[in-house]
Amino acid sequence: MDAFKVGDWVVTTFADSELPEGSMGRVTRTSEDPCEGVDVRFGSGMFNVMAIGLDPSEEPGGQRQA
Numbered sequence: 001m002d003a004f005k006v007g008d009w010v011v012t013t014f015a016d017s018e019l020p021e022g023s024m025g026r027v028t029r030t031s032e033d034p035c036e037g038v039d040v041r042f043g044s045g046m047f048n049v050m051a052i053g054l055d056p057s058e059e060p061g062g063q064r065q066a
Helices: none
Strands: 009-012 024-029 038-042 045-049 054-056
Touching: none
Parallel strands: none
Antiparallel strands: 009 024, 009 054, 024 038, 038 045
16 A cells, blocks of 8 residues: 655545546545545545555646656
8 A cells, every 4th residue: 555645646546426436636634544544635625535545646737756
């Protein structure tokens, strides 16, 4: 599982009724406890997502983060 940090761009690898698969967002909060998930701001709002449901993404208009 990737370790995300605040400011990372991510994309969802799952879909649900409020958040389609492939949704891109930016990490706003992380926790050392993996059970707490990662807070991500998407275009449709703020969601708490388990890190396993996220992949690193390229910054919009930029390059993939290292």
